[in-house]
């Protein structure tokens with residue numbers, strides 16, 4: 001047979017050769033960052049970075065990939081303690097490569113048989129961990145933000161007595177959510193056209209959990225002003241501090257008032273896999289819908305998000321509109337044509353990245369991730385509390401710890417500026433990566449312990465580094481005498 005002419009970019013042998021070299025490059029990289037031979041963040045200014053790539057010229061792809069790796073923030077560095085993005089497990093990364101090569105489109109069964117089936121199984125596993133009955137169902141989708149929007153669109157379709165898809169909102173709609181909720185809930189409300197009046201923020205207690213005692217009055221006030229409240233959203237955990245709302249009490253309120261009960265567990269619903277931490281989720285089994293990111297606590301590359309419904313059939317009501325050229329109409333819900341339920345049309349084979357861990361380790365990998373990362377947070381909180389130069393914002397419930405440098409000798413009005421400057425200097429030096437947040441109008445440094453190989457020594461080193469940088473900064477404070 002005459003061999004086909006092969007186009008650049010499509011030679012299998014080139015793939016083999018470059019692939020081997022790339023894997024070697026990445027394995028060396030993982031070794032080096034694991035041993036802390038690199039800084040965490042090779043800091044550059046945005047304009048500088050654009051200028052670099054505009055003028056950069058590489059002799060081959062490997063040189064290009066080397067530059068990409070070298071100039072990126074290194075999540076596998078044990079002193080990466082910043083945003084809640086997973087430090088990716090080896091197998092999960094390799095599985096992502098398989099998905100990238102196959103690139104099955106997922107919207108209809110024929111375009112993704114393997115990943116459609118695996119999604120079904122993984123959702124069952126998660127639903128069971130959450131305490132749902134076999135009636136539960138769901139799918140994976142591109143990120144917690146999109147999953148929360150999708151769940152709220154389902155809430156709208158189910159809770160409104162008229163056909164909202166055809167007729168629009170008609171009445172001012174609203175939902176109840178904690179003031180500490182992730183901003184994507186606010187965005188979802190505005191995307192749905194409910195405006196700022198559509199989001200009713202419930203205050204939180206000292207541990208940043210929704211004050212359920214405030215629910216009734218807020219709800220009644222909303223009704224009195226003519227709003228149609230259709231949903232209650234719980235956070236598990238909240239973004240700034242990782243606080244878990246009292247889900248069981250929220251479920252009581254939602255049930256009594258016939259509200260859709262949604263739980264944004266993008267970060268924290270993963271604790272369902274741990275016997276030790278699952279009590280944080282008490283009541284989640286009563287939620288109508290739950291969102292959970294595999295790409296936060298569970299070592300999976302983004303975006304890999306589960307949206308699970310207590311009654312799986314509800315998901316078929318989200319989008320009454322039909323793309324009939326893709327989906328033949330039938331009366332029965334076609335679970336295997338995922339595009340009926342997802343906002344995406346083409347969707348990544350995201351399940352491969354999490355399923356590889358599940359088929360290899362069962363749910364043990366997930367429970368160990370949760371437990372290791374939570375343990376590190378407890379350890380760090382302990383170190384903060386024992387050190388008179390530091391204050392803890394609130395006892396961590398998950399792997400997130402908010403704290404600040406606040407020795408008595410620093411005036412209260414100087415604390416924010418000092419902590420901002422400390423963070424700036426530390427991340428620019430590349431020694432550690434940590435973030436900042438505002439809780440109840442106060443500025444805090446924020447750690448998310450993401451790397452299972454971060455040690456107590458790393459945590460102690462961070463506190464020492466903060467003290468050292470603070471003493472360098474002056475004059476708002478004087479170096480510690482200890």
Ligand SMILES: *Cc1c(COP(=O)(O)O)cnc(C)c1O
Pocket residue numbers: 084142143144145146182184235236237238239264265266267268293303305
């Ligand atoms: C991270 C997070 C989100 C957003 O999820 P993405 O996957 O980043 O889109 C929403 N809610 C909470 C509570 C989160 O922690």
